[in-house]
Amino acid sequence: MVGAGLTKFTRSNISIESLMLLATKSLFENTKNLAQKDIDVVLTSTSDNSKYLASIVSELAGLSPKISHSVESLCNSGANSVVSAFAYIAAGLADIALVVGAERFDSPGRILEWDRSRGEYKHPIYWSSMFTKAHMRKYGTTKEDLAIVSAKNHKNATANPYAYFEKEYSVDEVMQSKNLTEEIRLLDCSLPCSGSAAILLASEETAKKYTSCPVWITGIGEKTISAGFTKNTDLTTMQSTTHAATDAYKMSKMQASNVDVAEIHDAFTICEIIELEDLGFAKKGEASRYARICYETQDRKINPRGGLIGSGHPLGATGIAQIAEICQQLQGKAEKRQIEGAKVGLVQNMSAAATSSTVLILQS
């Protein structure tokens, strides 16, 4: 990966193609030697209902790619589209791929209507409550443990100029925020918003034309277990993430102990806790302690840009914004958020109650 561009995450009423054009414009401004004629793949990532979006964005940005299409996989669309671009380049079909993701605050992707197994409880707060209750029951996880994750990620987001949230929340403030269910409060949740993120991928032979410090994708794991939430048989784990992590670690010959910095999919606070365990950063039942230590020592290793909870969650942009953050970290360009000496990064992006996941290992 050789370049990135982002928009500020907001609640603005702006069209999906305008959002994508803004991130693309930013990517061109940030990437030296990049000309429009260089781009031979354009992939757009979104759960918006727009048609022919990759071609529309190409026309708006003056691009005439060989390959252009959209990638839709709900919240995991971003990482999915980067893996697709990787595959085009690895297969020799392209040298330079632009991947741009965006979502509006009112995206239809927030709720999976197809999933009859959720009955009338289709909103994501219900599946997250089930995961939370199960983890509390098995491991003694507390509401304060959840609040610490939110307080940590909101604090990290204050150093991210593109984040939706711009203020810190104390653990008490998170715990006193509006109760949505018995386990979940408003500040345990990520917020749907409008935003866009773009990444430029290049072949090994062309990468150095655009940057002196490319970031390499050395591990990829993807897994879908189902579309319906209730196919998650064990509610204290995310099976798709476990499978994807195993494959990504194997491909990169890395393990959790080698990872210096990670962006993981904290759609809700319980997600970060379960993912820390499933990705191998903490043993089962010990992630709350891990997150608490990060918070108390101001260690930004996990979700340095603020995760989804601090940054906001424009579905199709989220995975790409996660990857852009890890690229900046590995290039030493993350400014106030920089993890000193970061060489190995991890991204975990998932969809629809963890029914599918992508894990990437990135290296400088």
Add this chain to the structure above:
Amino acid sequence: MTMFENELKNGKFVCSECIKCNKLVWPPSDFCSNCFTKVRWRQVSAIATLVEFSKKDDTVFCIAEFEGTIRVMGSLEAKSEEILIGQEIVLTKCDYDGTERFVFQLK
């Protein structure tokens, strides 16, 4: 409306079942997800096992498991303190008004 939606609207929870391997196919589909054979429709047992539950305001919602395979979210008409994970519950009401609705009580 599909067979599933029609029956649910009439208060009957039916599911697709493979005519060859007898697998219950859930969510409902026209073909078996195991062997792609056609399905028949049959009523699901009214007795389920409680997998997990939580509460929004005064409404308890839960995951119920039917016949050891099908899991569905619905409302549970019970007080939190009376509920035990793994206990049997009964489907007392179902409906379809564009959304699937399942209502349970403790057995």
